Amino acid sequence: MIFDMDIETLPRxxxxxxxxxxxxxxxxxxYANVAFYRRAFDEAGIKPADIKSLxxxxxxxxxxxxxxxxxYPFGLFAVPKDNVVRVHASSGTxxxxxxxxxxxxxxxxxxxxxxxxxxxxxATRRDIIHVAYGYGLxxxxxxxxxxAEELGAITVPVSGGGTRRQAMLLKDFGATVLCCTPSYxxxxxxxxxxxxxxxxxxxxxxxxxxxxxxxxEMRRDxxxxxxxxxxxxxxxxxxxxxxxxxECAEAQAGAHLMEDHFLCEVIDPVTKEPVAPGEAGELVxxxxxxEAQPVIxxxxxxxxxLVYTPCKCGRTFARMQRVHGRSDDMLIIxxxxxxxxxxxxxxxxxxxxxxxxxxxVRRDGNLDTLTVQVEVDEKLFSDEIKNLQRxxxxxxxxxxxxxxxxxxxxLVEPRAIQRSEGKAKRILDLRNE
Amino acid sequence: MKAxxxxxxxxxxxxxxxxxxxxxxxxxxxxxxxxxxxxxxFGILRLIVSDHEKAKKALKxxxxxxxRNAVVAVEVSDKPGGLHAILNLLNAGGVxxxxxxxxxxxxxxxxxxxxxxxxxxxxxxxxxxxxITIIPGDKLYTI
Numbered sequence: 001m002i003f004d005m006d007i008e009t010l011p012r013x014x015x016x017x018x019x020x021x022x023x024x025x026x027x028x029x030x031y032a033n034v035a036f037y038r039r040a041f042d043e044a045g046i047k048p049a050d051i052k053s054l055x056x057x058x059x060x061x062x063x064x065x066x067x068x069x070x071x072y073p074f075g076l077f078a079v080p081k082d083n084v085v086r087v088h089a090s091s092g093t094x095x096x097x098x099x100x101x102x103x104x105x106x107x108x109x110x111x112x113x114x115x116x117x118x119x120x121x122x123a124t125r126r127d128i129i130h131v132a133y134g135y136g137l138x139x140x141x142x143x144x145x146x147x148a149e150e151l152g153a154i155t156v157p158v159s160g161g162g163t164r165r166q167a168m169l170l171k172d173f174g175a176t177v178l179c180c181t182p183s184y185x186x187x188x189x190x191x192x193x194x195x196x197x198x199x200x201x202x203x204x205x206x207x208x209x210x211x212x213x214x215x216x217e218m219r220r221d222x223x224x225x226x227x228x229x230x231x232x233x234x235x236x237x238x239x240x241x242x243x244x245x246x247e248c249a250e251a252q253a254g255a256h257l258m259e260d261h262f263l264c265e266v267i268d269p270v271t272k273e274p275v276a277p278g279e280a281g282e283l284v285x286x287x288x289x290x291e292a293q294p295v296i297x298x299x300x301x302x303x304x305x306l307v308y309t310p311c312k313c314g315r316t317f318a319r320m321q322r323v324h325g326r327s328d329d330m331l332i333i334x335x336x337x338x339x340x341x342x343x344x345x346x347x348x349x350x351x352x353x354x355x356x357x358x359x360x361v362r363r364d365g366n367l368d369t370l371t372v373q374v375e376v377d378e379k380l381f382s383d384e385i386k387n388l389q390r391x392x393x394x395x396x397x398x399x400x401x402x403x404x405x406x407x408x409x410x411l412v413e414p415r416a417i418q419r420s421e422g423k424a425k426r427i428l429d430l431r432n433e
Numbered sequence: 434m435k436a437x438x439x440x441x442x443x444x445x446x447x448x449x450x451x452x453x454x455x456x457x458x459x460x461x462x463x464x465x466x467x468x469x470x471x472x473x474x475f476g477i478l479r480l481i482v483s484d485h486e487k488a489k490k491a492l493k494x495x496x497x498x499x500x501r502n503a504v505v506a507v508e509v510s511d512k513p514g515g516l517h518a519i520l521n522l523l524n525a526g527g528v529x530x531x532x533x534x535x536x537x538x539x540x541x542x543x544x545x546x547x548x549x550x551x552x553x554x555x556x557x558x559x560x561x562x563x564x565i566t567i568i569p570g571d572k573l574y575t576i
Contacts, residue, residue: 376442376475376498383440383477383502383549384531385470411475413444414498 003119003151004112007260008315012308015316016054019263022288024051027060030294033078036071037061037296057265057286058274062297068098068238076293077101084292089137090237100139100237101292107146109289110240113258114147117246120256120313121208121231123177125152130170132180132188133211134160139241140211144179147243153177160184167192174203182209182218182230189226200227206249208233210242213323217348234320238298239285245320250312254319257306261289264318265297266306269327270337280305282327283320301327303339331361331427333370336405340426343372343407346398350391356414363431370407372399375414434557435503436570437485438547441478442498445471453478453492460491465576466547468534479534481506481547483574505548505557506573508566511537516546519565526559528552538576545576 002008010018027048030037040061041047050056068076077084085104089097102110123129129148133140141159148155156173158166160180166188170178178185185207189199207222210233222230234255235242244262245255257264263286266275275281283300305321331338340359347357356375361368374380374395382388392409399407443449450469457464463483470477482488485501492499509515523530529551537544545568550556560567568576 378498378500381440381442381498381500383438383479383500385472385477388475388477389472411442413442413449414496 001119001122001124002314003116008116008256008317010260010316012316015259018260019288020051020054022260023054023057023263023286024048026286026288026290026294027051027296030078030296034076034294036067036076040296054263057263057297060286060297062272062284062299063295064299065098065238065301068100069096072096073099074101076295078294079103079292087137088139088142088237088241097137098238100240103291106240106291109261110143110243111146111150113240113261114143114243115150116147116258117233117243118147118151118153118177118208120246120248120315121177121206121233122229122249123151123153123206123208127151127153127177127206128156128173128175129153129177129179130156130158130166130173130175132158132160132166132178132184133242139235139237140181143235143241143243144208148177148179163188163191164195167195167197170204171197171202176203177206177208178204178228179208181211182207182214182222183212185209185222185226185230189222199225204228206231208246210234216322232322234323236285236300236302238300239287239295240290244285247319248311248313248315251319253311254307254321256311256313256315256317256319259317261287263288264306264320266304267299268337269299269301269303269330270332278305278307280321299327303327303330303341329427331359331370331429333361333368333405333407336403338370338403338405342403343399346402347374347395350395350398358426358428360428361431368431370405371410372407373410373412376411377414380411434505434561434567434569435553436481436506436547436568436573438502438504438549439480439482439485439489439492440500440502441480441492442500443476443478445474445476450476450478452495453497456491456495456497457482457488460487462488462491465574466534466536466545468532468547470532479532479547479549481573485574502549503553505550505553505560506568506570507546507548507560508538508568509535509544509546511542511544515544519546519560522559522563522565523550523556526555528556528559545573 031048044061046059083103084101086102089099131144133144135141207228207230219230232247233242234245245257247255265284266281267284268275269282283302283304285298286296287294302323304323307319358373360371395409465481468479489499531549533548535544535546
């Protein structure tokens with residue numbers, strides 16, 4: 001179901017006209033009200049009035065996560081504090097927390113967008129939505145909550161934790177939609193099974209999962225085990241929270257971005273220039289309607305690709321491919337951007353396994369070389385040299401074909417690859433040694 | 434009539450082979466026959482041992498990747514043309530030898546060749562039909 005039929009199916013030209021109008025207004029507002037942006041615009045030599053088309057977006061300054069930290073807590077508000085009705089904050093595991101503020105209108109729009117998401121996932125007001133995202137400073141719980149209420153569904157604000165009790169409530173209330181992180185859904189599922197509750201026998205039919213990257217393999221696993229449709233929801237607190245994008249139940253092929261409220265572009269994280277349409281790069285988001293704390297060209301660090309081809313659900317909003325890495329993890333090998341996750345997908349596709357691997361980057365003279373070390377487990381192993389060499393060759397060929405870089409593939413013994421706290425260290429960069 | 438061989442993945446690093454023999458020695462396992470195939474990066478060690486279950490477990494516990502394969506142990510008379518007669522037979526029967534290695538019987542005047550075939554069952558049938566002696570696994574492990 002399409003919640004906002006008129007908007008979500010707007011022809012692209014009309015959508016872009018709306019985006020431009022909103023972008024111009026937004027630029028004027030931040031220039032007038034936020035000291036940080038006035039300075040950034042001035043340094044970039046651009047005035048809000050210079051924005052004549054969406055193509056002019058590229059001349060606007062970027063906003064980084066660090067900018068939010070530098071203005072902790074309320075330094076980026078574009079409205080008087082009196083008009084702010086709520087704040088959320090990130091956990092700040094890698095530094096100061098980043099704080100975001102919302103006006104009443106921001107909260108209303110957020111609810112509306114998350115309601116669109118539930119509708120796209122196949123939910124209606126007749127559903128019972130079990131919200132197991134954490135409630136609190138984290139945007140997940142309250143974000144999903146307001147959307148579920150806006151949709152008109154029965155909203156169950158369970159929040160995180162108390163897994164065994166959650167499983168019982170899920171059964172007793174007969175929830176039809178589960179909302180949490182994909183990994184928590186599996187924990188909940190296992191715990192329920194131990195308590196004799198099989199998701200397959202419950203009315204549960206849809207999962208709206210997000211807040212962490214997950215693969216298609218994981219989706220298939222969840223769908224088969226639980227007998228539900230698993231939908232990916234995208235969002236980040238810096239621009240709003242969950243609900244920036246949602247997959248439609250019809251196609252399940254990338255999250256439709258709410259482009260009437262978010263202007264999305266993809267840039268090369270190194271040159272910071274926009275990539276050609278359809279190419280992979282870092283997603284950059286400009287909020288178009290946010291009042292309390294708008295952001296201009298916020299660098300999400302999420303690596304993705306935007307697809308503009310018409311979707312069978314009828315929505316005209318662009319779809320973002322599943323996030324396949326963070327630009328923080330990116331390697332540049334002889335000018336080609338390489339993400340560990342891309343190598344991982346190639347390995348998965350080559351042998352259909354989850355091999356442990358490590359990327360080793362060295363500098364030979366002026367040339368960067370990439371070696372992909374793959375641990376040989378029993379499934380990969382053969383007693384015949386030619387089979388192992390064929391495997392090396394196949395991986396090498398696929399990397400060359402998909403990524404355009406020549407990599408040496410080296411088979412190594414299990415546990416040859418360093419692990420820290422149970423997590424594999426994926427990159428060994430020896431170029432500066 | 435098949436015999437069990439274990440194979441071990443080894444990186445081309447100092448001390449890896451020594452580590453394998455140490456593990457086997459500590460587990461009280463005798464090596465009956467062995468062959469090492471290598472490339473510049475890695476090697477595959479193939480072994481016939483006195484107790485392959487125990488050997489496999491000991492090696493796996495020490496972190497090695499271990500495989501098991503069916504091979505055929507053939508008795509070859511220790512005289513000129515002995516091996517040729519067998520290979521000739523296999524070739525005529527369309528069976529490919531993936532690899533092979535040999536050892537000499539201590540008390541009898543014959544050699545034992547361990548064969549890894551592409552089509553093991555067909556090879557066994559062919560050899561038996563031509564009265565070639567195949568040494569069954571249980572006998573091989575205690576030679």
